[in-house]
Amino acid sequence: MDSAAHTLEFEGGWLRAALRFIMPTVRRLLGNRSFTIGASLVVFVLLVACFANVLAPYDPVRSNFRLRLQPPGAGHWFGTDHFGRDLLSRVIYGGRLSMEIGLMAVLATGVFGTAIGAVAGYFSSLDGVLMRLMDALMAFPTILVAIVVSAMLGASVTNVIIALAVATTPHTARIVRSSVLVTREMQYVEAARALGAGDFRLLFGHVLLNALAPLIVRLTYVFAIAILAEAVLSYVGVGPPPPAPTFGNIIAGEREFMLTAPWAMIFPGLAIIVAVLGLNLLGDGLRDALDPRMRI
Amino acid sequence: MLRFALKRILISVPVLGLVSLISFAIIWMVPGDPAAAFLEASASPEAVAALRHELGLDQPFYLQMLSWYGRILHGDLGESILLHRSVGTAILERLPVTLSLASLALAFAVLMGILAGVLAAMRHGKWTDQSIMTLALLGLSVPDFWLGIMLIFGFAVGLGWFPTGGYVSPSVSFVGWARCIVLPAFSLGAAQLGFISRMTRSAMLEVLGQDFIRTADAKGLPRSAVVVRHGIPNALVPIITVAGIVAGGLLGGALVIEQVFSLPGVGRLIIGAVLSRDFPVIQGSLLFIALVYLSVNIVVDLLYAVVDPRVRLG
Numbered sequence: 001m002d003s004a005a006h007t008l009e010f011e012g013g014w015l016r017a018a019l020r021f022i023m024p025t026v027r028r029l030l031g032n033r034s035f036t037i038g039a040s041l042v043v044f045v046l047l048v049a050c051f052a053n054v055l056a057p058y059d060p061v062r063s064n065f066r067l068r069l070q071p072p073g074a075g076h077w078f079g080t081d082h083f084g085r086d087l088l089s090r091v092i093y094g095g096r097l098s099m100e101i102g103l104m105a106v107l108a109t110g111v112f113g114t115a116i117g118a119v120a121g122y123f124s125s126l127d128g129v130l131m132r133l134m135d136a137l138m139a140f141p142t143i144l145v146a147i148v149v150s151a152m153l154g155a156s157v158t159n160v161i162i163a164l165a166v167a168t169t170p171h172t173a174r175i176v177r178s179s180v181l182v183t184r185e186m187q188y189v190e191a192a193r194a195l196g197a198g199d200f201r202l203l204f205g206h207v208l209l210n211a212l213a214p215l216i217v218r219l220t221y222v223f224a225i226a227i228l229a230e231a232v233l234s235y236v237g238v239g240p241p242p243p244a245p246t247f248g249n250i251i252a253g254e255r256e257f258m259l260t261a262p263w264a265m266i267f268p269g270l271a272i273i274v275a276v277l278g279l280n281l282l283g284d285g286l287r288d289a290l291d292p293r294m295r296i
Numbered sequence: 297m298l299r300f301a302l303k304r305i306l307i308s309v310p311v312l313g314l315v316s317l318i319s320f321a322i323i324w325m326v327p328g329d330p331a332a333a334f335l336e337a338s339a340s341p342e343a344v345a346a347l348r349h350e351l352g353l354d355q356p357f358y359l360q361m362l363s364w365y366g367r368i369l370h371g372d373l374g375e376s377i378l379l380h381r382s383v384g385t386a387i388l389e390r391l392p393v394t395l396s397l398a399s400l401a402l403a404f405a406v407l408m409g410i411l412a413g414v415l416a417a418m419r420h421g422k423w424t425d426q427s428i429m430t431l432a433l434l435g436l437s438v439p440d441f442w443l444g445i446m447l448i449f450g451f452a453v454g455l456g457w458f459p460t461g462g463y464v465s466p467s468v469s470f471v472g473w474a475r476c477i478v479l480p481a482f483s484l485g486a487a488q489l490g491f492i493s494r495m496t497r498s499a500m501l502e503v504l505g506q507d508f509i510r511t512a513d514a515k516g517l518p519r520s521a522v523v524v525r526h527g528i529p530n531a532l533v534p535i536i537t538v539a540g541i542v543a544g545g546l547l548g549g550a551l552v553i554e555q556v557f558s559l560p561g562v563g564r565l566i567i568g569a570v571l572s573r574d575f576p577v578i579q580g581s582l583l584f585i586a587l588v589y590l591s592v593n594i595v596v597d598l599l600y601a602v603v604d605p606r607v608r609l610g
Contacts, residue, residue: 136314139589139590140586140589141548142545147567148578152322232441235552236567237567258445258448259449269442276437
């Protein structure tokens with residue numbers, strides 16, 4: 001093992017060494033059907049979101065009452081809503097905002113979940129307090145937390161992101177903590193400590209790296225949960241306020257016209273399914289390739 | 297068993313204390329004055345002051361907290377500002393609706409989920425397995441309220457088999473109740489069904505690979521007997537764990553499903569309270585839901601020992 005590490009270093013430096021670690025994982029990922037299908041779907045949705053201004057045929061918020069509730073047809077592939085706005089354009093732009101909300105929620109959950117989980121797992125003195133607090137938060141259903149927090153703070157895009165982060169952080173913290181608890185006791189960590197590495201360096205340089213795989217998998221699912229939860233928040237009336245479209249508030253805004261214009265609810269719903277299915281498949285693929293222990 | 301149960305309940309006490317603190321403190325998340333947030337913008341300062349007094353917001357924080365703990369320890373969840381009645385009574389009145397919805401959804405998700413998962417594991421790698429797993433993943437990816445709307449559209453509006461919403465108590469008409477509850481229960485259970493079937497499949501695959509299954513096969517037992525008598529019982533622990541998580545998902549999902557199907561349950565009470573900022577109802581129902589969830593988890597922990605004698609209670 002030691003000599004292998006030396007040869008690596010002499011043969012091509014750290015880049016080659018890193019590649020030797022990464023390449024098998026990449027190969028495993030590319031050979032995994034869940035991952036490839038999921039990644040393609042997610043990349044597709046993200047690309048559509050990024051290029052919304054190029055792809056959307058119409059302005060998503062401009063109403064045209066002469067074209068109210070038009071069924072899908074040549075001019076409007078997805079039809080129009082009750083303000084006469086083009087639904088395809090709204091779904092495309094809605095994807096942009098929903099993805100932004102989801103990504104920001106993932107980022108916030110990643111940062112807070114990792115920080116709380118790492119501190120709790122590494123510093124035993126804080127473990128009890130932090131984890132009881134996380135347990136208490138987990139005693140409320142995720143969607144209930146998101147609804148109540150968003151409603152209490154007042155409906156806005158930022159508050160929806162905060163609400164989603166509050167709702168998904170406890171479980172993330174728990175996952176990071178359990179990884180840290182295992183890694184903390186490993187010999188290589190002990191070796192690093194013996195070499196004089198401080199807590200900060202041990203935690204961020206050695207221990208947390210091992211929590212990366214389960215964290216990435218969890219955050220992929222958090223992304224999916226965030227998109228579904230945003231839709232629910234919008235539906236019950238505490239989501240991002242209109243007229244800016246999100247997947248959720250397009251559906252919420254059209255529910256009164258369900259009988260006369262079902263397409264206005266069908267297409268945004270299908271868009272949610274594509275995005276969430278992609279993320280779930282991606283999560284499954286990543287889990288199988290990165291973290292076989294979590295395999296289900 | 298009794299000792300374990302008591303110990304398990306004791307462990308939950310600190311969490312319970314925190315849960316009630318969070319339920320109480322939620323009112324402090326409102327930017328500005330919660331009393332003013334409840335009333336219209338045009339409300340007079342006197343009206344705001346009166347409501348502040350009613351909610352106890354004019355007292356120092358620690359006194360408010362003490363009085364909250366004092367009340368909940370006596371089983372009093374407070375008084376709704378909007379409904380002018382006890383929060384506890386309002387919840388209890390609506391509980392049968394939510395319970396019947398959630399339990400039907402749970403039964404459906406668990407039974408169908410285990411069946412689908414076992415079938416997928418038995419046909420591992422074949423098209424049956426792949427289609428079941430695709431459907432399960434689809435179930436996990438569909439927003440439950442959207443599925444509900446689509447079901448209303450197809451089965452209630454289109455085919456006219458079910459009402460589009462509303463609730464009939466089973467004591468009034470069992471058939472009427474069943475017709476009202478089938479679509480909501482299906483929409484609520486679909487995601488959980490996907491979750492349980494995936495978990496069952498993986499648990500079964502692990503069990504089916506073990507030596508005692510090979511022995512059972514080798515002594516000539518029919519495959520179905522091997523699976524039912526030796527496979528499923530040994531895969532139950534992870535399945536029950538998931539069923540516990542599912543219970544939380546069902547409680548959360550009921551919030552929005554009751555909204556879609558106009559079911560007068562606890563979920564609608566909470567959403568109504570959240571939208572109108574009826575703080576005592578929000579605080580009381582948060583605590584109530586968390587209590588239910590914690591109790592379900594205690595039951596799940598006890599069930600481990602019942603289904604699997606290898607689990608030691610200590």
